[in-house]
Amino acid sequence: MSESGISAALTDALAGWLDHERALNGAAVNTIKAYQADVLGFLAFMSGHHGGQQGLGPLSRITVSDMRAWMAHERGRGVGARSLARSLSAVKTFYRWLSDREGFEPTAVLSTRSPKFHKKLPRPLAEDAARAMIDQMDTGVNAPWVAARDMAVITLLYGCGLRISEALGLTGADVPLPAALRITGKGGKERIVPVIDAARAAVEHYLRLCPHALEPDGPLFRGVRGGALNPRIIQKAMESARASLGLPATATPHALRHSFATHLLSAGGDLRAIQELLGHASLSTTQAYTAVDTAHLMEVYDRTHPKA
Structure with a gap:
């Protein structure tokens, strides 16, 4: 049995997933480290929760109740909603990959709701x-x-x-x-x-x-x-x-990076072009960077949309 009661097979599976994220999805070094820490923490909890070695078999039988117990444990030791949401996201991504690889049903984990938290919006300079x-x-x-x-x-x-x-x-x-x-x-x-x-x-x-x-x-x-x-x-x-x-x-x-994006959009810049300039994978990330109110976005939409 490997560290924290996790089987060798599961340790190998975790390493395989991290390699996948690194090679195919281009995850950064710090992201990989965070993924590893989050998933190892989850697996270590499940090992203690079930009182035995955590391997591929037990992992495929995790229930909604198990997930609630893990989340309650994390909140009980002071983990904030934002950090817990990040950990849950890592666990879901790993679990989705593992279930496809091993052929088991992942619904109990994937259906777990993320804790709500208020996102900190960036504050650009005028x-x-x-x-x-x-x-x-x-x-x-x-x-x-x-x-x-x-x-x-x-x-x-x-x-x-x-x-x-x-x-x-x-x-x-x-x-x-x-x-x-x-x-x-x-x-x-x-x-x-x-x-x-x-x-x-x-x-x-x-x-x-x-x-x-x-x-x-x-x-x-x-x-x-x-x-x-x-x-x-x-x-x-x-x-x-x-x-x-x-x-x-x-x-x-x-x-200043936030300001660059916000001021471009305020001047009528295209949101997807700004996404490319910033190097964001997701348009929603760019939207969070641009502190422009909905009224202005609608004004840009009305002015530029071909059917407006």
Whole structure:
């Protein structure tokens, strides 16, 4: 019997599912780790709940009552509704794959309702606040090249909708910035992102001032000592800027990505085009990023739909 009372066959099945998610669905490393932890926790509970080794046979006979017991146990140890919903989603995905593979009925697990919770909607900056945030990067810093660097990073986040990890993942081979960048995002998903003139100019200005030699396989954005720039440095720069501007704590690097999407949609941009620019697999994710009210969406619909 393997760890936590889970049979070797079930351990192998879990490994097979994780490989499937990694290879065929492009799940990111952190997603795979979360899936593994969630499903292992579920299987360990079922092992204790039934008082014996949890293998493929017992797993195929899980009942609605078993699922309720697991969820009650999770809530009892302080797991929040959002985290429990995530764990249940992982369990369902694994169970669906396993039932197809082993040929048993998955209804008891798949019919389990997810706990309700209020989704936290992203809070984009207003357009003037986003511009002020970028301008603020040019003040209060001793070294002009550091100010130029921070401004270039922030401009890429807001002007191109990049994640901070994507901006800091650019290398010397990416400059001079082309009209469009090929970005590899979460789960290895590639997308083409147009580069606005302001972003290109900001990066060129930074490069003129940067004291460190640019290498094709080296990071584009450097720390003071010449190594790859730590994202925490940009986060701290924005913390300082938002304090000076009187902006709320929600004015983070990721909020600039939200702002990019929201301001494009507010200007009449197509939601599916914005989905592609952001690299979202699901349109619903893009909708959550765009803090535009229903009335505005209906106005865009009425103006652009061919049958309107």
